[in-house]
Amino acid sequence: MISKAEIKTIASYKISKYRDQDNIFVVEGVKMVDELIRSNQEIEIICATKEYKHLNTIKAKQVLEIKEDDLKKISSLSSPNQVLAIVKRKQEKEVELKSKLVLVLDQIKDPGNLGTIIRLADWFGIEDIICSLNTVDQYNPKTVQSTMGSIFRVNTIYKDLSQYLCSVPKSYPIYGTIIEGGKDIYQQDLSKEAIIIIGSESHGISPEIRPFITHPITIPSFSRDKRAESLNASIATSIIVSEFKRR
């Protein structure tokens, strides 16, 4: 059975400082933990109810049985679901720019948006996402849950974007969505190798990043009176990535 001290430590992981300190992240619920187990990642701790333990084979360094009430204390979900796992973070991989698409996220602030982008990147076979230093933490509980397991497969790293984009070879095209003056995404040939920059939900791509864009693009609106003003960041990403991949 889980101890009071263990409950306290695990509950502290709701706060990013403590997750960072211990270099871990938290995965919750039956479905996500299933994904976790299939991903062959090393699991530090699994806290599971008696029922869950009874029905599942658990492979983790440490297995702690937990009562529903205590699970509520350590969980970030509004309805905790039987099991919670603590996982060591994978080492970040440097991105090798070689005939592939790479997503660059500039100031994505909403945890759900980041998780959804990681999930769709996985669907479209994009292996790497580079986030600005002020993009939300990929290990935020809401982000982890909304990746639906894709966090185990996509390499998401954080960088000073200006510095990183400076180092990109001149021959590698850099696409970015801008509101005015971009080329219609449906009316052009899109490269098989490219960096695609996605801007923040409210401010788009930041002024210091815009000069790096070699291929400004726009998703045209079909709204009759053009009153639909914008698309959610993850929706815009999906439309753009789908266009790159469909050819």
Add this chain to the structure above:
Amino acid sequence: MISKAEIKTIASYKISKYRDQDNIFVVEGVKMVDELIRSNQEIEIICATKEYKHLNTIKAKQVLEIKEDDLKKISSLSSPNQVLAIVKRKQEKEVELKSKLVLVLDQIKDPGNLGTIIRLADWFGIEDIICSLNTVDQYNPKTVQSTMGSIFRVNTIYKDLSQYLCSVPKSYPIYGTIIEGGKDIYQQDLSKEAIIIIGSESHGISPEIRPFITHPITIPSFSRDKRAESLNASIATSIIVSEFKRR
């Protein structure tokens, strides 16, 4: 200044029963209320802080000044933002099936997903959405907020889907995303007039609705080992609608 009774009534609108009873919905925050004002909809009540009132011209049947503390009591937002409006619902319009795309949502349960779908429908010029009776309420506060104003422009109605789809003329194609055996969405001509059925986040299109699909479609995964299992419902909708519109 707002009275205690008024605070109680408006706070009750967090619950759908009371919104339905009074045939209204709630719009919150500076940005959304801006959209509301531009939409020329009749506004029943605006509750605004002194600062907001000072800086904005307000046109509503009733304007109530409110203190920050009281705004917290009536708000559904974690950080209430200066203003909250009560709006009479528009009359639902029957959908006229005539050379256009119509979205049909089957059991969309997540309020944010529904709001995001309404927003992207607006962007792509889709005027009508027909929801199954068990789809989440369009007037759920989270849905309203995530439409970013598109709720004022898109006609979203609720129907028994089997009954409705029975009444659709045989010549009108009905597309639906199925997991196995659908035609690759990128490899076919898509009709300019169509009904597009989107299934639920966890169960897809329900068994009793599937027989109505005349054109089963699939979004192919580009994931290397096909381990990315699914797309979020609003992401799938955006990719499909983008394909229909791009030609």
